[in-house]
Amino acid sequence: NAGVTQTPKFQVLKTGQSMTLQCAQDMNHEYMSWYRQDPGMGLRLIHYSVGAGITDQGEVPNGYNVSRSTTEDFPLRLLSAAPSQTSVYFCASRSSRLGSSYEQYFGPGTRLTVT
């Protein structure tokens, strides 16, 4: 069981470039989410998905797109990177089945720098 995996671990982008942060989980979890972590701001929810084909916005969705074509994968797309998107990005998943715990499992993170 690999849990939640994220690639890449590090990325440097120039302003205006696009890229996709990959996230995959092998626990058959229905719920997946993306957070960004900035000093003094905690973890802020960008987008989340309650199942394949269903996504919704979190508290800081601007500048990011997501899709969920399979249960396992939940990529995060930056269409035109801005310096304000410099952050550490975490993907998380958890089971939504009745009786399951509410524990979210986090990936190891992607550290993104936009210059």
Next chain:
Amino acid sequence: QQQVKQSPQSLIVQKGGISIINCAYENTAFDYFPWYQQFPGKGPALLIAIRPDVSEKKEGRFTISFNKSAKQFSLHIMDSQPGDSATYFCAARIQGAQKLVFGQGTRLTINP
């Protein structure tokens, strides 16, 4: 109001001492309050969690104290060890919702 306010932002405790981190909330619809622990370069991991129908939960050296009337909850780490040095996040979940709202985080340093 979906915020969770966490304090202090950073905390230094001597080895063997008690570390206390506090969180406050406004939304009475929150029904699940976890604490996550994050080591440098790693993702957060669930440490301990509580529901509002109990006032305290203890797991080893870690205890959550919950005050429903004051809308506050706190993490106590007894006999703090250098290996406890990490960033700690409190969080809350709205009843019936999927997502968690996180506090700002506390960077805890335990001096040997």
